[in-house]
Amino acid sequence: xxxRLRSPNFPCAATSSPSIRSQPxxxxxxxxxxxxxxxxxxxxxxxxxxxxxxxxxxxxLKEPLPGSTNYLGAYDRYGNLVRAPPGWTRKTxxxxxxxxxxxxDEAEAEPDKETPEGQEAVDELEMAVRREEEKNKDTxxxxxxxxxxxxxxxxxxxxxxxxxxxxQPVLSEELREAIYRRVARDGASVSLASVEFGVSNExxxxxxxxxxxxxxxxxxxxxxxxxxxKAVLAMVPTTPYIDPSLPSNKGKRPITHEAIxxxxxxxxxxxxxxxxxxxxxxxxxxxxxxxxxxxLLPADDRIPHPELVQAERDIASGLSLQQRRQxxxxxxxxxxxxxxxxxxxxxxxxxxxxxxxxxxWDFVFEDVSVESVGRDGRSAKGVGWRYGFPxxxxxxxxxxxxxxxxx
Amino acid sequence: MRKKPRFHSLKKLKVRQDWSRWTLYNLFKxxxxxxxxxxxxxxxxxxxxxxxxxxxxxxxxxxxxxLFRRTLPAVVPMDHKYLARYDGSEQAAGRGxxxxxxxxxxxxxxxxxxxxTYFPIERRLDTAVFRALFASSVRQARxxxxxxxxxxxxxxxxxxxxMLNPGDVFQVEPDSVMTATGAQKTRSAAARRKAREKGQxxxxxxxxxxxxKIPSIKVPLLADSATGTTSTPKAATPLSTETEPxxxxxxxxxxxxxxxxxxxxxxxxxxxxxxxxxxxxxxxRKAISLWKRSTPGEVSTLESQLSFLxxxxxxxxxxxxxxxxxxxxxxxxxxxxxxxxxxxxxxxAEYDANWNKRDPSKPYxxxxxxxxxxSAFAFIPRYLEVNQNICAAVYLRHPVARPGLAEVxxxxxxxxxxxxxxxxxxRR
Numbered sequence: 001x002x003x004r005l006r007s008p009n010f011p012c013a014a015t016s017s018p019s020i021r022s023q024p025x026x027x028x029x030x031x032x033x034x035x036x037x038x039x040x041x042x043x044x045x046x047x048x049x050x051x052x053x054x055x056x057x058x059x060x061l062k063e064p065l066p067g068s069t070n071y072l073g074a075y076d077r078y079g080n081l082v083r084a085p086p087g088w089t090r091k092t093x094x095x096x097x098x099x100x101x102x103x104x105d106e107a108e109a110e111p112d113k114e115t116p117e118g119q120e121a122v123d124e125l126e127m128a129v130r131r132e133e134e135k136n137k138d139t140x141x142x143x144x145x146x147x148x149x150x151x152x153x154x155x156x157x158x159x160x161x162x163x164x165x166x167x168q169p170v171l172s173e174e175l176r177e178a179i180y181r182r183v184a185r186d187g188a189s190v191s192l193a194s195v196e197f198g199v200s201n202e203x204x205x206x207x208x209x210x211x212x213x214x215x216x217x218x219x220x221x222x223x224x225x226x227x228x229x230k231a232v233l234a235m236v237p238t239t240p241y242i243d244p245s246l247p248s249n250k251g252k253r254p255i256t257h258e259a260i261x262x263x264x265x266x267x268x269x270x271x272x273x274x275x276x277x278x279x280x281x282x283x284x285x286x287x288x289x290x291x292x293x294x295x296l297l298p299a300d301d302r303i304p305h306p307e308l309v310q311a312e313r314d315i316a317s318g319l320s321l322q323q324r325r326q327x328x329x330x331x332x333x334x335x336x337x338x339x340x341x342x343x344x345x346x347x348x349x350x351x352x353x354x355x356x357x358x359x360x361w362d363f364v365f366e367d368v369s370v371e372s373v374g375r376d377g378r379s380a381k382g383v384g385w386r387y388g389f390p391x392x393x394x395x396x397x398x399x400x401x402x403x404x405x406x407x
Numbered sequence: 408m409r410k411k412p413r414f415h416s417l418k419k420l421k422v423r424q425d426w427s428r429w430t431l432y433n434l435f436k437x438x439x440x441x442x443x444x445x446x447x448x449x450x451x452x453x454x455x456x457x458x459x460x461x462x463x464x465x466x467x468x469x470x471x472x473x474l475f476r477r478t479l480p481a482v483v484p485m486d487h488k489y490l491a492r493y494d495g496s497e498q499a500a501g502r503g504x505x506x507x508x509x510x511x512x513x514x515x516x517x518x519x520x521x522x523x524t525y526f527p528i529e530r531r532l533d534t535a536v537f538r539a540l541f542a543s544s545v546r547q548a549r550x551x552x553x554x555x556x557x558x559x560x561x562x563x564x565x566x567x568x569x570m571l572n573p574g575d576v577f578q579v580e581p582d583s584v585m586t587a588t589g590a591q592k593t594r595s596a597a598a599r600r601k602a603r604e605k606g607q608x609x610x611x612x613x614x615x616x617x618x619x620k621i622p623s624i625k626v627p628l629l630a631d632s633a634t635g636t637t638s639t640p641k642a643a644t645p646l647s648t649e650t651e652p653x654x655x656x657x658x659x660x661x662x663x664x665x666x667x668x669x670x671x672x673x674x675x676x677x678x679x680x681x682x683x684x685x686x687x688x689x690x691x692r693k694a695i696s697l698w699k700r701s702t703p704g705e706v707s708t709l710e711s712q713l714s715f716l717x718x719x720x721x722x723x724x725x726x727x728x729x730x731x732x733x734x735x736x737x738x739x740x741x742x743x744x745x746x747x748x749x750x751x752x753x754x755x756a757e758y759d760a761n762w763n764k765r766d767p768s769k770p771y772x773x774x775x776x777x778x779x780x781x782s783a784f785a786f787i788p789r790y791l792e793v794n795q796n797i798c799a800a801v802y803l804r805h806p807v808a809r810p811g812l813a814e815v816x817x818x819x820x821x822x823x824x825x826x827x828x829x830x831x832x833x834r835r
Binding site for chain 1: 431432437483488491496499562564569575792796799800801803809813814818819820821
């Protein structure tokens with residue numbers, strides 16, 4: 001493990017915990033049978049060291065730290081919690097009386113500082129989450145000397161050697177419930193809820209689906225895994241929900257859970273390109289996209305929330321609120337019309353096939369053409385058994401694992 | 408035949424995908440690769456063998472080689488405000504690399520592509536079940552799948568190598584999840600003896616002096632939190648006084664009761680720890696046991712305890728003609744507080760009784776608690792959305808790299824990832 005710097009006023013968490021000698025392993029005197037093939041029964045040096053570590057440093061990781069995460073990266077080489085204030089002592093499950101609440105009074109930094117490439121800084125987003133958390137807890141103003149400050153990015157590393165991975169916060173139970181209510185009850189669209197809660201589109205959909213299953217379970221009287229859920233959500237960092245209806249949360253913005261405008265790196269843009277253009281030419285993102293690939297759209301259209309860019313452009317062009325709203329509504333209508341067309345097409349395609357439901361499987365009758373086998377009669381699109389073309393599904397190496405499961 | 412090497416060896420430290428103490432120790436012991444005095448082939452070989460011992464150790468090398476892709480997925484988080492304000496031509500201004508500016512532009516952090524070598528493995532069903540914290544190791548997750556405990560989109564899938572598609576929901580049986588992630592039952596005689604000793608020590612620490620042994624060994628902390636239990640040590644204490652207690656004593660006890668009420672109410676609604684509630688219960692029992700002919704056993708349920716306290720306190724307040732400061736009186740708001748505290752207590756007790764009660768028929772230790780060392784491994788990557796209540800998760804998208812972060816959870820350093828990637832690049 002790479003050495004982690006300790007805070008100047010380092011506590012002695014490891015020394016305060018009872019230092020335990022290595023576990024007494026069976027010390028059998030060596031038998032006279034030198035020819036024996038059985039392994040040595042002595043506690044080897046390695047095993048002794050292992051148990052020493054396990055009873056010292058390792059014992060700190062055995063139980064979860066109440067009100068905080070407890071990863072290997074949060075400790076230094078000697079088993080001291082790096083972020084702990086000087087007077088802090090770890091409490092065991094029995095004697096721990098109050099929930100650990102971190103406190104510091106930093107001012108909240110604005111997370112949306114512009115980076116040169118117009119990217120969002122993910123670290124800033126996550127730090128904002130933690131700052132908000134600590135602010136919430138700070139309002140209670142409980143005076144206690146043994147409190148843990150919030151985790152830094154380093155403290156959230158389960159693998160100390162990997163600097164590019166950290167445990168990222170998950171949605172808290174209240175936030176999930178709020179997202180579900182917004183979408184299922186209030187009827188907000190997924191993209192709207194995504195912007196409101198700062199949660200990506202796919203995640204909003206997933207939360208709603210899972211919540212739906214959960215409600216069904218509750219209605220059926222199935223037993224939920226509540227103790228498990230409680231324990232897991234106490235162990236991982238979570239994004240809290242800021243209820244805007246509460247008077248104490250007035251003027252607070254919701255905490256952004258993740259970056260919602262992720263642009264997928266297109267394979268065509270992986271190569272470096274030198275395109276000579278005249279100096280007078282305005283070479284924009286659209287041109288850059290064309291230079292890489294003829295069909296490549298600019299980033300403005302490929303991000304999950306292009307409507308945000310449009311709205312921002314309307315603001316920049318100096319339109320009044322009325323006009324902007326009208327424009328937004330027009331765009332919304334267009335989008336709805338497009339979706340309706342797609343749905344209509346799907347319905348028509350469904351009408352063309354006849355489905356007869358069987359006991360286990362549905363029989364689907366659809367029109368096929370003899371021509372689908374292709375010129376040489378060997379195309380995979382061909383239907384039915386063809387003379388001279390044996391089925392390959394009993395051949396060696398044919399994988400039978402399904403590639404998709406219909407929802 | 409050659410002996411099969413140990414899965415967790417202390418001689419050859421291999422990090423495995425599980426939550427064992429050996430893995431934790433190996434994670435602690437893991438060091439960056441030795442890049443000097445070794446040939447490039449040796450470096451690559453070591454990196455490959457180390458990373459493969461962690462990533463997809465259960466699948467054959469040939470299978471993994473077929474899965475390997477040299478193109479690694481990545482995303483760039485964009486700022487919509489920037490996109491609206493600029494059309495991108497400012498980056499081509501000047502001589503083609505942007506106009507000169509006074510302040511140094513802040514560069515975004517490097518995108519760690521090389522930590523994404525094993526991203527196709529994260530798509531496998533068994534690995535996803537493990538990453539969603541539903542199993543304590545990949546091998547266990549694989550067993551869950553093979554035994555038909557996992558459903559994908561509502562259909563039973565028995566293939567651990569099923570490649571999840573974005574949007575797939577997978578569900579695991581909650582009981583299996585709780586068995587996999589919960590503490591194990593203590594079965595051996597030594598373990599039972601140890602648990603008993605621990606329970607005794609705890610009981611003594613609570614009471615100060617407590618010679619009475621608690622019969623329930625496995626869950627000494629929570630045995631008394633279920634409603635209606637009367638086998639607590641307090642219940643067994645003989646009632647020494649059969650007379651009406653002195654008003655001073657009553658007042659003292661009432662004061663202690665009220666401080667406990669305060670403490671209970673100051674607690675968060677979640678009440679992560681049960682110590683306060685337990686203390687409160689103790690003081691209530693103590694206060695009740697002061698009155699004659701009323702053992703706590705008689706007023707075992709919470710409602711009867713509350714009504715008993717209320718009635719006796721008001722009665723003693725009205726009947727006694729002693730000076731008022733010595734009288735234990737309950738004002739209106741104090742009564743409301745007491746009511747609140749009792750409600751909280753009831754809530755907790757109901758939760759314990761309904762959801763986390765002692766049940767010897769379960770294959771895991773009840774009341775359920777997470778297994779040892781789980782917290783050190785508990786993280787949920789962003790490409791999964793998990794609902795722990797129903798033990799279901801959605802595979803949102805494939806894991807990606809983004810500036811400064813790689814979503815594939817790998818314990819190795821960047822150099823190791825690079826070397827392993829290079830190992831699999833050859834012949835391609």
